[in-house]
Amino acid sequence: MLSEILKKETEPMIEAIYTDAFIQGLVHGDIDDDAVMHYLRADALYLEEFAKLYAMLMSKTDSKETVRFMMGQMTFLLDGESEAHAVLARAVNRPYEDIIENGEWYPSADHYIKHMYFNACTREDIAYAISAMAPCPYVYRRLGQMAMERNTFAADHPYRKWFEFYANDMNDTVDVMFSIIDDAVMHMAEKEVDVLKKNYVESTEHERRFFNMAATKERWDGVGINV
Amino acid sequence: MLSEILKKETEPMIEAIYTDAFIQGLVHGDIDDDAVMHYLRADALYLEEFAKLYAMLMSKTDSKETVRFMMGQMTFLLDGESEAHAVLARAVNRPYEDIIENGEWYPSADHYIKHMYFNACTREDIAYAISAMAPCPYVYRRLGQMAMERNTFAADHPYRKWFEFYANDMNDTVDVMFSIIDDAVMHMAEKEVDVLKKNYVESTEHERRFFNMAATKERWDGVGINV
Amino acid sequence: MLSEILKKETEPMIEAIYTDAFIQGLVHGDIDDDAVMHYLRADALYLEEFAKLYAMLMSKTDSKETVRFMMGQMTFLLDGESEAHAVLARAVNRPYEDIIENGEWYPSADHYIKHMYFNACTREDIAYAISAMAPCPYVYRRLGQMAMERNTFAADHPYRKWFEFYANDMNDTVDVMFSIIDDAVMHMAEKEVDVLKKNYVESTEHERRFFNMAATKERWDGVGINV
Amino acid sequence: MLSEILKKETEPMIEAIYTDAFIQGLVHGDIDDDAVMHYLRADALYLEEFAKLYAMLMSKTDSKETVRFMMGQMTFLLDGESEAHAVLARAVNRPYEDIIENGEWYPSADHYIKHMYFNACTREDIAYAISAMAPCPYVYRRLGQMAMERNTFAADHPYRKWFEFYANDMNDTVDVMFSIIDDAVMHMAEKEVDVLKKNYVESTEHERRFFNMAATKERWDGVGINV
Numbered sequence: 001m002l003s004e005i006l007k008k009e010t011e012p013m014i015e016a017i018y019t020d021a022f023i024q025g026l027v028h029g030d031i032d033d034d035a036v037m038h039y040l041r042a043d044a045l046y047l048e049e050f051a052k053l054y055a056m057l058m059s060k061t062d063s064k065e066t067v068r069f070m071m072g073q074m075t076f077l078l079d080g081e082s083e084a085h086a087v088l089a090r091a092v093n094r095p096y097e098d099i100i101e102n103g104e105w106y107p108s109a110d111h112y113i114k115h116m117y118f119n120a121c122t123r124e125d126i127a128y129a130i131s132a133m134a135p136c137p138y139v140y141r142r143l144g145q146m147a148m149e150r151n152t153f154a155a156d157h158p159y160r161k162w163f164e165f166y167a168n169d170m171n172d173t174v175d176v177m178f179s180i181i182d183d184a185v186m187h188m189a190e191k192e193v194d195v196l197k198k199n200y201v202e203s204t205e206h207e208r209r210f211f212n213m214a215a216t217k218e219r220w221d222g223v224g225i226n227v
Numbered sequence: 228m229l230s231e232i233l234k235k236e237t238e239p240m241i242e243a244i245y246t247d248a249f250i251q252g253l254v255h256g257d258i259d260d261d262a263v264m265h266y267l268r269a270d271a272l273y274l275e276e277f278a279k280l281y282a283m284l285m286s287k288t289d290s291k292e293t294v295r296f297m298m299g300q301m302t303f304l305l306d307g308e309s310e311a312h313a314v315l316a317r318a319v320n321r322p323y324e325d326i327i328e329n330g331e332w333y334p335s336a337d338h339y340i341k342h343m344y345f346n347a348c349t350r351e352d353i354a355y356a357i358s359a360m361a362p363c364p365y366v367y368r369r370l371g372q373m374a375m376e377r378n379t380f381a382a383d384h385p386y387r388k389w390f391e392f393y394a395n396d397m398n399d400t401v402d403v404m405f406s407i408i409d410d411a412v413m414h415m416a417e418k419e420v421d422v423l424k425k426n427y428v429e430s431t432e433h434e435r436r437f438f439n440m441a442a443t444k445e446r447w448d449g450v451g452i453n454v
Numbered sequence: 455m456l457s458e459i460l461k462k463e464t465e466p467m468i469e470a471i472y473t474d475a476f477i478q479g480l481v482h483g484d485i486d487d488d489a490v491m492h493y494l495r496a497d498a499l500y501l502e503e504f505a506k507l508y509a510m511l512m513s514k515t516d517s518k519e520t521v522r523f524m525m526g527q528m529t530f531l532l533d534g535e536s537e538a539h540a541v542l543a544r545a546v547n548r549p550y551e552d553i554i555e556n557g558e559w560y561p562s563a564d565h566y567i568k569h570m571y572f573n574a575c576t577r578e579d580i581a582y583a584i585s586a587m588a589p590c591p592y593v594y595r596r597l598g599q600m601a602m603e604r605n606t607f608a609a610d611h612p613y614r615k616w617f618e619f620y621a622n623d624m625n626d627t628v629d630v631m632f633s634i635i636d637d638a639v640m641h642m643a644e645k646e647v648d649v650l651k652k653n654y655v656e657s658t659e660h661e662r663r664f665f666n667m668a669a670t671k672e673r674w675d676g677v678g679i680n681v
Numbered sequence: 682m683l684s685e686i687l688k689k690e691t692e693p694m695i696e697a698i699y700t701d702a703f704i705q706g707l708v709h710g711d712i713d714d715d716a717v718m719h720y721l722r723a724d725a726l727y728l729e730e731f732a733k734l735y736a737m738l739m740s741k742t743d744s745k746e747t748v749r750f751m752m753g754q755m756t757f758l759l760d761g762e763s764e765a766h767a768v769l770a771r772a773v774n775r776p777y778e779d780i781i782e783n784g785e786w787y788p789s790a791d792h793y794i795k796h797m798y799f800n801a802c803t804r805e806d807i808a809y810a811i812s813a814m815a816p817c818p819y820v821y822r823r824l825g826q827m828a829m830e831r832n833t834f835a836a837d838h839p840y841r842k843w844f845e846f847y848a849n850d851m852n853d854t855v856d857v858m859f860s861i862i863d864d865a866v867m868h869m870a871e872k873e874v875d876v877l878k879k880n881y882v883e884s885t886e887h888e889r890r891f892f893n894m895a896a897t898k899e900r901w902d903g904v905g906i907n908v
Contacts, residue, residue, distance in 0.1 A: 052287075055282050064305060110792070111788075111791070111795070117795070220882070220883060220886060341565070342564070428674070509740035509748075510736070510737065521759060532748060
């Protein structure tokens with residue numbers, strides 16, 4: 001099944017994300033507060049678009065089961081400050097709403113979001129957008145699992161619950177998304193399947209870029225421009 | 228407020244719907260079973276699209292309140308066989324699922340559905356689609372109210388509960404939709420408001436055509452064509 | 455080929471259009487001027503949307519040949535007052551621009567236009583919209599041919615040139631559209647082909663409704679409503 | 682006028698592009714052939730999407746003047762191998778078609794393309810997409826002008842005609858685009874104008890990233906992944 005191949009082949013990319021500065025900073029608890037806040041600012045906005053993308057896809061599917069799944073995801077996303085975000089806000093000791101107040105789509109987040117929209121807007125089959133969205137829950141789950149397996153976090157480790165959240169929480173989401181992809185593949189031409197693969201691999205790289213964006217507090221160059 | 232004007236000015240159109248064959252057939256309990264079944268076949272499909280339209284609109288709004296409202300509506304629509312539809316199925320004494328099995332978008336339903344989609348697909352402001360959708364709950368509520376006020380239905384009247392359902396059930400839906408319209412008007416140019424008005428009045432006429440479609444068991448002319 | 459079946463099976467519908475009041479009124483030269491003007495008002499707006507639909511489809515195809523064809527069609531449509539429309543304006547002895555000044559999408563035109571948009575907006579494969587658009591040039595060509603074959607028009611017959619225009623002018627357009635449909639069928643599932651068929655047959659009926667709209671000077675019921 | 686502010690404030694960004702490796706490599710005629718070919722591979726695909734974006738926007742405007750302008754641009758883009766691309770292909774001494782054969786949307790080109798699509802797909806007013814597209818012709822014109830003003834190219838300088846092409850060729854395009862933006866601003870709220878500004882400044886940065894992509898032969902990390 002394509003989903004198994006995608007998981008297996010992108011594992012080295014997830015390993016690289018785990019090794020990069022942001023996740024290592026969380027693991028060791030020595031991450032720069034500004035990096036955490038940069039991440040939260042971008043991720044809060046990213047998740048708002050993720051919810052809108054689910055809505056767009058719901059309007060394109062005839063499967064009531066898929067609609068019900070996406071409604072559940074949207075309800076979850078609408079609640080906004082997830083437990084995972086709350087952990088990070090507590091770790092930097094500032095109110096979540098204050099932190100995210102002036103967020104924007106920094107370059108790497110912007111690219112990722114527009115990658116998902118491109119597939120949702122220009123494609124009729126929802127599998128295209130789903131293949132660009134699935135790495136989000138999958139990569140987070142794997143990062144959570146890797147961190148929990150490879151470390152013994154002290155009870156008061158500031159980011160322990162962040163890893164726990166993702167290690168435990170997303171099984172259903174990941175499975176439903178992958179089954180949409182695997183079902184689509186069955187009636188697709190090879191050239192179309194190649195787009196799904198490319199979407200998925202690119203989004204896995206977007207996950208890496210997103211965390212690096214936070215670690216480097218990436219901004220647009222034009223940010224100081226007075227227009 | 229525009230919503231009050233729309234309600235007042237379309238009242239004669241709703242009065243005409245009330246007087247037409249379909250609603251009178253329900254009031255007098257002597258409607259042709261085939262007309263009721265034609266209505267159910269078309270309405271089941273119409274409501275599926277209504278749910279998809281809500282999904283499309285959710286992807287276009289930044290108002291979490293609007294999204295929450297539409298999620299509630301979608302949940303209601305996804306449940307499928309509403310109480311109102313169940314009343315009609317019982318009246319004609321056939322299982323609902325059997326009745327709706329071979330439905331299609333008959334001409335008047337097709338026009339109505341594509342009117343709503345046109346506004347949802349080609350317009351960024353959701354008020355355009357909402358102005359094409361609002362007559363649905365509003366006309367039904369008024370028809371329910373008119374029927375309950377003007378008649379004393381026997382306890383075993385086959386369509387009494389259909390009227391009761393709509394007389395009582397849709398207050399919130401109607402109010403939220405009209406408030407979206409009234410809010411939009413405040414920042415719109417006159418030419419844009421004219422489109423909202425036209426959408427609303429046309430959809431009220433679509434409601435009339437939809438019931439007449441059922442009364443006449445309207446079909447496409449090309450239905451017997453062997454392509 | 456599907457295109458041959460579509461042409462053959464819709465021939466009785468075109469025969470019916472030929473026999474209806476509008477075309478017979480043109481053939482006998484005794485059509486009501488108001489019907490001709492109602493037609494022009496609606497058709498001028500219909501063709502503007504036809505051009506926009508071509509633009510939308512150009513953004514969805516990778517075939518440069520198809521894009522070139524559609525660019526040619528758009529150039530033709532942008533010129534606005536075609537020879538065919540000019541013939542009608544001369545026959546009713548009023549300036550074309552004056553005639554079309556207050557046109558709108560009367561109900562049957564509105565339905566036809568939104569049928570084409572629905573397919574262009576909600577479908578990725580342009581064959582869906584093309585199957586809803588192709589009856590326009592094909593029906594006009596057949597009507598032109600029927601009229602020229604079955605009548606000997608005097609040199610000064612007011613509508614002779616209208617029939618001549620369509621009898622001679624649209625061969626390429628029709629052929630390219632049908633070849634897009636026939637090509638699409640080759641990689642489509644039966645259920646998808648059924649949608650193409652239904653789109654085509656419905657649009658042939660929309661052609662009939664459009665001419666009848668003109669003959670009866672059809673308006674929206676809500677037209678007098680003061681909103 | 683906004684257009685004048687945009688031009689003035691992004692001038693340092695264009696100066697930076699001029700100073701970066703790619704343009705300096707062209708100026709000094711010592712650019713790596715592979716960088717030129719990487720650029721051509723990406724730009725050929727970028728321009729195909731640029732043409733599709735024009736088509737999409739044509740379907741969204743009521744201005745025949747804008748449609749005519751965009752039709753002209755599309756005709757130009759459809760011709761494919763522009764004189765500018767031909768200059769680069771000759772400089773690296775390989776047939777253009779061979780060079781571009783295996784192009785793809787490398788990361789920076791991908792981001793730029795999806796930035797334009799996001800604005801074209803999710804926005805009704807074409808000024809949003811135009812504000813994301815206008816930096817393309819403007820930046821190239823400025824780079825052409827800077828190079829011609831600051832250097833005396835020998836008659837046989839391999840890239841001289843590339844600079845000449847852009848220094849001379851794009852005046853109309855730029856002017857029409859900026860007038861669409863300036864017209865839109867007149868009826869827009871400040872928050873909406875801010876999006877136009879942001880789109881424009883980001884696309885100017887995308888121009889810089891695009892040239893750097895070529896200079897570094899940027900690829901997706903996942904390119905070697907065997908899915």
